[in-house]
Amino acid sequence: MSSLRRTEIASLLKEATINEDVLIKGWVRAFRANRFIALNDGSSFGNVQVVVDFENFDEDLLKEISFHSCIEVLGTVVESQGAGQKYEVVAKEIKVLGASNPDEYSLQPKKQTLEFLREKAHFRMRTNTFSAVFRIRHAIAYALHKFYHDRGYYYMHTPIITGSDAEGAGEMFHVTTFSPDNAPRTEDGEVDYKKDFFGKQTNLTVSGQLQAEIAALALGKVYTFGPTFRAENSNTTRHLAEFWMIEPEVAFNDINDNMDLAEDFSKYLINFILDNYPEDLAFLEKRILDMEKQMPKEQRRPMPLIETLRFVVDNEFERITYTDAINLLRNSKPYKKGKFEYDVEWGVDLQSEHERWLVEKKFKKPVIVVDYPKDIKAFYMRQNDDEKTVAAMDVLFPGIGEVIGGSQREERHDLLVKRMQEMDVPEEELSWYLDLRKFGGCPHAGFGMGFERMVLFITGMSNIRDVIPFPRTPGNAEF
RNA sequence: GCCUCUUUAGCUCAGCUGGUUAGAGCGCCGGACUGUUAAUCCGUAGGUCCUUGGUUCGAGCCCAAGAAGAGGCGCCA
Known part of the structure; x- marks a missing residue:
């Protein structure tokens, strides 16, 4: 031409x-x-x-x-x-x-529902909404690398196929070359994984944290960013079977440094999109406002999308201990009026409705809850001096709930061993993890941020399946 | 995994107490118009009422089972 x-x-x-x-x-x-x-x-x-x-x-x-x-x-x-x-x-x-x-x-030049477009994943990126979402998704991925690189962190690739099933972060997908019909069996009739490709049972990773700790104790500041798999039968708007997670792990950081990092990092990502993708954000905001016109007032967002993002970056995240959160909840109106479906009691994990009340009603901004009871948290979290709680933190966002979960790690060998025994975590399998405490260990901390949950928050979309190009959920692996 | 809701035209939906030929808006197609911005106006076509079984003189509507989708809860990021 x-x-x-x-x-x-x-x-x-x-x-x-x-x-x-x-x-x-x-x-x-x-x-x-x-x-x-x-x-x-x-x-x-x-x-x-x-x-x-x-x-x-x-x-x-x-x-x-x-x-x-x-x-x-x-x-x-x-x-x-x-x-x-x-x-x-x-x-x-x-x-x-x-x-x-x-x-x-199959697409038409008119408004179409997200559910319909979800079934046409090969075409949906051509719409204004999805092209905006996926441009922003890209930009958040870029910004996270920039954030960590600029601060001297190293990007660490942790394995996707893992040989340990002791991470305790959820049900795993098995990786095998055996055919389900005629896998080799041992004399006891069990599947003989010694004959499998890796010579042992392997799974898709549920977290890169344990390996990231290895790297942090050598390179100081590291982060991972990669796909993560959970075979949980979760049917919600904020769970995926395959999702991406960002996991920084930092030597010499304690739980307070960890909270600072989580807050700075979240704000950096939001600011990056506010600064660089105003058109896409404006479109997404208008889309939500149009949609909300047909909804009753109490179901609408308290603030338009861009204002929400600005509000989050301009204000300090609320930091509160689990114990204080329990007290606040027990003195709250919905608790006293019996509006909560679940009871609020020290030692029991906060339910969605309780988190929502804290974030959306009480503080109206992101909330970091720290120092959870040790019995509801993972074995590797550092015990506090009260011997009842651990230095664990969850960062809760309005409308989404937990976006970040992290902790200071238990660096004291004897305490870690004791905890593993109490929680039936096999020591042999994690001998390398214990070695990190035996040979040059140090205090360190890190967290995992659900990438798609952050994309959800920044784009204002409401279903996590609409912020990943090809969602994998129970019963669905199309495309 | 549990609970609730939905399934009618390409899409989004309406369809009364079970009653004759199942409707609308948008989209497509045809025509008119031509500086539009979700263009506008006129017209045509388009239906396995999710599936199977049952109740009934008669079922889109009632009952049962199943399928698919959505939302909430739990698990978590």
Whole structure:
């Protein structure tokens, strides 16, 4: 068509030279009045408007310019006569790269529900909503690397296939080359994993934490970022069987440093998106506001999306001990009026309704709860001097709940061994983990942030399946 | 895993107390119009009422079982 190099729409929208010829390619978002094509190539939220003098184009060609068809346009940049945009491109030549028969195409140029689009995961990224979500998802991933790199952390790749099942973070997916029908058996009739690929039973990782601790005790400050798998039968808007987790682990940090890091990190990610993706955020915010118009007032968000994000970065997270949280809850109105479904009692984990009350009603901002009873937390968390609690923390966000869970790790060998025995954690399997306490151990701390939960919070979406391109949930592994 | 709700046109939904030919908006298609921004106006087509079984003179509607989807809870990130 032309020897011109393709101009990306993002750069065209940023700075265009009047009367210059450009070559653009993209997918048709709308074709109005047989004259105006809204073209998008994914490089930005904004579309470029292509103006077609339909009198000068072949009718059959114009017919092929349909919703989400892919076209190439050679045209001239001019100042727009219309109100919606500064520049537009007057088409000289149009070539259809990929037609899309509107009779058969399952997406339509109208509002469609997220549930419907979820079933069309191969097309849903072409919508405004999902392209905005996935641009932001990318940007959060970039920002997290930048945050840690700029602060001298090392990105550590922990294994996806693990040989230990002692991490205690949930049900695991087994990894095997055996066929379920005729796996080798031992004399007792058990599956003989000694004959399996790795010579032992292996699983998909549920956390990179234990390995990250190895790295932290050598490189000082490290983080992991990778896929994590939980075979829990969780059917909620905030659980996935395959999700991504960020796990910093820092030598010499105590629980307070850990809380500082969690807060700084969360705010950095939110700020990065506020600074760099205002258009996408504005669109997502408007989408929610439109949707909420049909909802009763009490179900609406207390603040629009961008205001919520600003509020979170501008205010300190509330820090409160588990014990104080219990006291607050027991003195709360819903508790006294018997509105809570579950009882509030020291030693029992906070239920969703209790966390929601703390975050959404009492403090109205992210809350960090620390010093949980040791019996409801993992074996590796550091015992506090009261001998009843451990230096564990959860960071709770409005609307989502737990986004971060972390702790100072137990670095005292004898105490760790005692705890493992109490909780029936096999010492032999974790001898390497105990070695870290025997040979040059030190206080250290870290946490895990659910990546998709952060994406949920920043985009304001309500179902976690809509912030990962190809969600894996119980009964669903399409695409 | 538990509880609740939903399933009717391509999509989103309405459908009265069980009663004749199941409707609307949007989308698609055809036409009109042509500086539009969710364009507008007119018109056409489009249905396994989720599936199976039952009750009934008669079932989209009632009953039973199953399937799929959504939400809440639990587990957690």
